[in-house]
Amino acid sequence: MKHNFKYIPLALIAFFTACHNNQKMENAKQQSAQVFPKGKKISNGNFTGTVYLHPMIAADSINTVDVGNVTFEPGARSKWHLHPAGQILLATGGVGYYQEKGQAKIILRKGDSIKCPANVPHWHGASADTAFSQVAITGREKGPTVWLEAVTEDTYRGGSGK
Numbered sequence: 658m659k660h661n662f663k664y665i666p667l668a669l670i671a672f673f674t675a676c677h678n679n680q681k682m683e684n685a686k687q688q689s690a691q692v693f694p695k696g697k698k699i700s701n702g703n704f705t706g707t708v709y710l711h712p713m714i715a716a717d718s719i720n721t722v723d724v725g726n727v728t729f730e731p732g733a734r735s736k737w738h739l740h741p742a743g744q745i746l747l748a749t750g751g752v753g754y755y756q757e758k759g760q761a762k763i764i765l766r767k768g769d770s771i772k773c774p775a776n777v778p779h780w781h782g783a784s785a786d787t788a789f790s791q792v793a794i795t796g797r798e799k800g801p802t803v804w805l806e807a808v809t810e811d812t813y814r815g816g817s818g819k
Contacts, residue, residue: 691790692749693726703804706733706782716797723797728790729753734782734813737805742796744773746781753789755781756812765789775799780808 696711707730714724737758746755753765758778765771773779783789
């Protein structure tokens with residue numbers, strides 16, 4: 658029986674090209690799954706872990722809200738903070754957490770929304786093993802966000818909110 662090995666290099670090239678194209682398609686799917694751009698890494702000290710912000714609409718004298726897309730890498734979260742005019746969060750991807758001081762932690766998934774009451778300390782971020790994206794709509798007419806202490810690991814993992 659005679660074997661014709663001259664086609665093996667061509668088969669290997671076809672195989673590796675298909676694998677490479679499949680990887681490119683997977684990357685494109687992941688990027689298209691994001692509703693809004695990820696934005697730039699936040700480095701202001703108000704977050705634990707890696708967080709990105711894509712500002713979408715800046716507050717002005719007519720529209721007094723800021724709108725931005727915030728993407729949290731797994732385990733990332735904000736410090737405790739409050740908004741004098743409140744905030745609305747719209748979950749657009751992944752799995753995240755929201756918690757008000759003294760309340761149980763709430764799990765957020767794509768399509769969920771949260772109304773953060775004015776002047777109520779809270780935090781939000783990604784779950785421990787899944788990134789999370791949200792659109793944050795923040796009232797600015799009564800002043801800027803007031804940043805408080807960091808969320809402890811115990812609070813983040815356990816959700817006591819104390």
